[in-house]
Amino acid sequence: METHKEKATLISISRKSFLQVTLLLLGLLAFSIALTYFVPKGEFGLLPDGGTNYLDYIRRDDLGGIPLWQGLLAPILVFFSSDGLTLIMLSLFLFVISAAFQVMNDVGGIRALVGAVSDRFRGRRGLLLVLTAFLFYCFGSFLGLFEEMLTMLPIIAALCVLVGFDSFTGFICCILACGFGFAGAITNPFTVLLASEIIGANPMEHIWFRILIFVVMFALLLCFLFFYLRRLKKDPNASLTRRHDEALRRSAAETLRQEDEAPARARRLKLSYAVFLLAALALIVVSSLSPVLRSYTVVILIAYFLIFGLAAGAVACGDLRFVLKSFLRGFGGALPTIVFIALAASIKFVFDRGSVLPTIVNSINTLIAGRSPILVALIIYLIVLLLEFFISSSTAKAILVMGLLAMVNTGLSKQMLVLLYTFGDGYTNVIFPTSPVLLISLSMVEVDYFAWIRKSAPLFLVNFLLVLGFIVLGVVVGY
Numbered sequence: 001m002e003t004h005k006e007k008a009t010l011i012s013i014s015r016k017s018f019l020q021v022t023l024l025l026l027g028l029l030a031f032s033i034a035l036t037y038f039v040p041k042g043e044f045g046l047l048p049d050g051g052t053n054y055l056d057y058i059r060r061d062d063l064g065g066i067p068l069w070q071g072l073l074a075p076i077l078v079f080f081s082s083d084g085l086t087l088i089m090l091s092l093f094l095f096v097i098s099a100a101f102q103v104m105n106d107v108g109g110i111r112a113l114v115g116a117v118s119d120r121f122r123g124r125r126g127l128l129l130v131l132t133a134f135l136f137y138c139f140g141s142f143l144g145l146f147e148e149m150l151t152m153l154p155i156i157a158a159l160c161v162l163v164g165f166d167s168f169t170g171f172i173c174c175i176l177a178c179g180f181g182f183a184g185a186i187t188n189p190f191t192v193l194l195a196s197e198i199i200g201a202n203p204m205e206h207i208w209f210r211i212l213i214f215v216v217m218f219a220l221l222l223c224f225l226f227f228y229l230r231r232l233k234k235d236p237n238a239s240l241t242r243r244h245d246e247a248l249r250r251s252a253a254e255t256l257r258q259e260d261e262a263p264a265r266a267r268r269l270k271l272s273y274a275v276f277l278l279a280a281l282a283l284i285v286v287s288s289l290s291p292v293l294r295s296y297t298v299v300i301l302i303a304y305f306l307i308f309g310l311a312a313g314a315v316a317c318g319d320l321r322f323v324l325k326s327f328l329r330g331f332g333g334a335l336p337t338i339v340f341i342a343l344a345a346s347i348k349f350v351f352d353r354g355s356v357l358p359t360i361v362n363s364i365n366t367l368i369a370g371r372s373p374i375l376v377a378l379i380i381y382l383i384v385l386l387l388e389f390f391i392s393s394s395t396a397k398a399i400l401v402m403g404l405l406a407m408v409n410t411g412l413s414k415q416m417l418v419l420l421y422t423f424g425d426g427y428t429n430v431i432f433p434t435s436p437v438l439l440i441s442l443s444m445v446e447v448d449y450f451a452w453i454r455k456s457a458p459l460f461l462v463n464f465l466l467v468l469g470f471i472v473l474g475v476v477v478g479y
Helices: 015-035 068-072 074-080 084-106 109-121 125-143 147-151 153-162 167-183 189-199 207-234 242-261 263-289 294-317 320-333 335-353 357-368 373-390 394-405 414-430 436-444 449-476
Strands: 042-046 052-059
Touching (some): 015 074, 015 335, 068 335, 074 335, 084 109, 084 147, 084 153, 084 320, 084 335, 109 125, 109 294, 147 153, 147 167, 147 436, 153 242, 167 242, 207 414, 294 320, 357 373, 373 414, 373 449
């Protein structure tokens, strides 16, 4: 039986970062509670089959704001709401993923696997980053993957560290690239295809315009990536993940020593985790492409990482007791991020219970009445941005927004309406604090949310201007 040293949890959030993000979300929760007492109330009518009719708005002046006790207990009550099952699945997903990768980290699997890749690309580091970023960009653009990429972040972050960069570089190539892919979407089933289906648009019509956006936005992502790397080369202390990466390098050095002492064990590590991750990636792709399995992707991944995360660890190190102990430590490391999920989701819960969302949605009609097409397009885009802050689910927003726009005389083409929705749903996933995936991924590489906002502000300013330019261009050329 081999001996192993106790290691830190893979997801590690400093007390300062935890308090900052928690206070920010608590402030947003308090603000949303207050709004329910000042914004007019309303509700949607019902369809003959009992479903919600988002086109039938009913003003309800008889309703008051959300009961204070419900607002205060929203982070708990949200798990018993209509969104509760989704939140529970996301929480379980995070727990299991964290635990499985904790095992992989502790037995040396991450270092063994990415070490082999880093050795091959050590002389072509730039090409490695471009290919990695493009892969995850395509995952977002074509398959609509985002939450699932949390499974890949530890690997990509470790790979970037081992080839001489830092974990933040891995965050850019993985999570940020995937978020950008959402907004530069070509066939994303949760945005482009779903929104097109709801509004009756052909997603392939005038696809050249979305391909142009796809290319330009990926170029912007690469500019941000290499600008950061140039600064990092001039001043290594500018890294946002310096402390986190020092621990990774110490772990890598220890694993290298173990590989030299036990080459057979090193081969076993590489083989077991190569099969483990390739099978996980295949599951993600197949589930996302299959209409039958798409809704169950997260459930499938939970079961896979729970069962095979333990099995791969046991095969790799031959010490089941150590694997179980490491698995439980990974569970504990994910606990603080559950607080982020609950607080972020509770804001939408408050708006629902406070009967404010129907009023906000109904305001679209008033805002676009009699406006010029360009102004209408910009207003719709800003409204989707506002809704994105409170409703992170692409599917929920698509049903809400596109169902309404399908019957509104906006003067815009159906393809343009889908594009506006896609723009509003994309980049916000990697900037708004109500995005659980963003908060979790930042915690994985130990980056403070506010540090991320300061670092990414120029990127999102340029991105916003480009989006506005594409909106105006799209209206002018009749997209």
